[in-house]
Amino acid sequence: MDFSKLNIEFSNMQKTVFKYTEIVSKINSKIKENLKIISKYETKSKNTNDSFEKELSHLYITYLKNENKFLENIIKEEEVKNNEKTI
Secondary structure, X not given: OOXXXXXXXXXXXXXXXXXXXXXXXXXXXXXXXXXXXXXXXXXHHHHOOOHHHHHHHHHHHHHHHHHXXXXXXXXXXXXXXXXXXXX
């Protein structure tokens, strides 16, 4: 058996896992960042009397919530795929 090919394949697998972990980490940090912004704009919306500004804040909050749902679904789908592969 040629161990050099095995070592190369193992190294490639490690790189793939590292990239996957890095992507998941970036997605999670984006979700946290969005949650902070949502909180900021919810507070801003409550404290303002300008109806246009309230609607604009509400629109932005809705956009960020939808983005978070999308990102969370990506992570969940990948976890399901990974679980199916290990079984």
